[in-house]
Amino acid sequence: MSAAADAGIVVVGASLAGLRGAEALRRNGYAGRLTLIGNEPYRPYDRPPLSKHVLSGELAPDASELPQLVALDADWRLGHAAVGLDRVARTIRLADGAVLAYDRLLIATGAQARHWPAASGGALANIFTLRGRDDAARLRAALAQGPRRVLIVGAGLIGCEAASCCRDLGLPVTLLDPNPTPLARSLGTWIGGVIAECLKDSGVAFHPGARVLRFEGDASGRVVRADLADGRTIEADLVIVALGATRATDWLRDAGLMADAGGVTCDGACRVLAADGTTCPDIYAAGDVARWPNSLYGGRLVSVEHWGNAVAQGAHAARNMLAPAEDQHRYDHLPAFWSSQFGINIKAVGLSEGADSVAIVQGSRASRRFLAVYGRAGRSIAAVSFDQARWLPAYAEAIMAGSHHPPIRDASDQGRFATMEPGFPPPRAASHADEARHV
């Protein structure tokens, strides 16, 4: 084979983590060749508006291209996926046959929506998933046709945001989830119950504890109903499958890395680990695709599928990529996300998984304006705000500091806050790392 083109530092995945990583390389003084590879034919764009203002029709699907904050002077390879990594030859193969030699590599391929299997109706027309700009454009166009009923499968963040948008559009909506409340995995059922009330008030038919077995279509191959495990059927002519995402690591199958559908495993400095557990000194990962031991959570392997992590980890990995082996900074990250739905601004910090109690420390659950702190074994580990964002930074600091749970009231003679059972569903059988996901 002829010599591969020298591509300098290569970033695979041209989205939020890849862009912010590339910018940080330049900001930290890297003046050599820089190549960004992305399988989508677009410059990096922002995904959060897709499940909010794009579905509601307020923003065009192509409105959210991300600002570039530094002149990148990069070679963009857009529209072709990376399909293979050869660590010995230090090359990346693209779907169009091109082979690029990298000097150092940043893996930022993110995640992809989990699709409904074709064997149980997933290939029928008018069944959608939502991850990228094209998905949002297709779904928006279908919603604008005025479906008789939208069925949303999965009441995570994206499922609930979509339900909220569909109600704003005046469309009848049914929302299904196997858990007792929406957002059960990210916030627990006690707080998730607040969103269940919002669903009810806004006219969404929410079926907790429901599992879809299969979708059925009409003669033209268009979805008409869902059959549930409990024998019920739900008529719907548009389905949104919002069952989360798997990490985009297929292209690394033969690369000999510690990578699977749950992510690429890194050390604490964002350096990728080989299958034998040794560190790859010139390969880093950041964003949704990365899984790393988070020292804020006792060195547990975590992956964080939220916007703030992609920004911070992209920049952090880039900084380490340019630093010598003895000057690698550890990536300590307090996960955070926001969501807006049913007119409420939800913001959270920390990893709530494994919480054994939760306490409201500002406002009240009944008013739907509150700040709640989650605890585990007497320490504060996470907090969520419903329209009380101004209080969140103080609790983020308390969590970083490992403060007591429940927190002490300002006036100490008032004692501690009352705690509740947070109500987290049991962990998924197959998961071996903690995940914070925007699904």
Add this chain to the structure above:
Amino acid sequence: MTHPTKTASSRTTPLRVVVDLNRCQGYAQCCYAAPGAFEVRGHEILFYDPAPPRARRGEIERAVQACPVRAISLQADDGETP
């Protein structure tokens, strides 16, 4: 292969704005500076136009400056034009 096009920002390309909504505290200073591009809904949901027209650059720059937590990013004109 897509090469970067380093043309001068044309009048038709919109500005590119993103707000770090983890940082944003919903205090709405940006909305006073650039009412056409930023809006607070409900108690504290910030809605903004990620692609405002170029004619609004002055307003948007004032919004960037007005934000007490520096949550707003705007692509510089000398940056690479996508």
